């Protein structure tokens with residue numbers, strides 16, 4: 368018999384905040400994954416909403432390609448407000 | 461990859477850890493780092509799970525409803541700790557089934573402390589106070605360890621542990637303030653758990669093989685002997701406060717070092733228990749194996765149900 372698949376668990380700690388990844392667990396289906404997530408990750412009111420996602424459904428970037436993926440942003444200082452030197456007398460900008 | 465390329469990857473890797481950067485699951489890591497972490501994190505997970513057994517022994521016999529719900533909640537936390545840690549360990553590329561297999565076959569170790577029996581209700585007090593107390597001392601530095609998923613699991617674990625220790629100490633305190641028999645029961649539990657708890661902090665520094673490497677990878681911040689000293693120094697005044705006596709005739713305060721001195725520990729006993737000859741090793745492993753084997757039909761039934769539901773949905777979609 369197949370093993371129970373792995374699910375990633377995301378919890379929203381309170382309304383107004385995003386769901387955040389908090390770990391994973393095994394469950395036979397989505398309903399059980401939600402129930403287990405409740406018992407494992409929200410025993411002390413840590414959440415008001417839970418997402419579970421089959422781990423196999425997540426596509427992740429490859430850290431070995433971090434250079435070409437993320438470094439191009441590094442030499443684009445013009446995307447930051449501090450790049451634009453303006454007179455000190457200028458207010459509210 | 462050539463040997464030279466691996467060498468330079470290793471240098472980048474070590475530098476990253478030295479800068480306090482975390483290592484995440486998909487990052488390159490030396491094989492030894494992966495294996496050491498699988499070993500340590502899984503041992504830790506197994507300890508949380510096996511650690512439920514000696515306390516589970518007392519749920520039905522807790523002296524009041526209040527004590528019962530607290531003990532249940534504590535034990536449920538330990539199950540949670542086991543799961544956080546298994547989940548962290550699986551990110552290193554080992555499956556939950558392999559991890560269980562290593563525990564059930566006796567290949568993997570768990571903390572030796574759980575091979576001692578819990579004979580009276582006072583043991584629930586002593587375990588919470590001393591065993592969880594020693595565990596906290598071991599675990600707090602791990603919140604800053606180099607492997608991201610392990611560090612995050614430990615932050616969660618540490619947040620939950622302090623209730624465990626406090627409920628244990630309160631059980632001891634209540635017994636110590638009770639009838640002479642109750643106080644006697646508390647003292648007896650302290651007598652039995654004191655030295656095993658000290659040994660939980662690991663072999664002495666000169667006998668500990670992993671310390672140097674573990675320090676570099678931030679799996680350890682202080683040596684076993686330093687942690688043990690810290691535990692003794694903080695626990696002795698707590699025992700005094702509730703009128704219990706630490707069962708060590710050589711225990712004495714050294715005003716110069718500002719530390720307690722204490723007896724040499726019986727490491728022969730420690731290694732015997734590690735090797736499987738403690739009072740409850742067989743009982744604990746049998747309990748784990750039985751739970752796993754007797755639960756197999758439930759796991760299969762749940763999976764069969766899930767597959768059936770999925771097929772039904774697919775059919776409806778067509």
Ligand SMILES: [Fe+2]
Pocket residue numbers: 508537538541617621
């Ligand atoms: Fe725990």
Ligand SMILES: [Fe+2]
Pocket residue numbers: 538592595621624
């Ligand atoms: Fe605990």
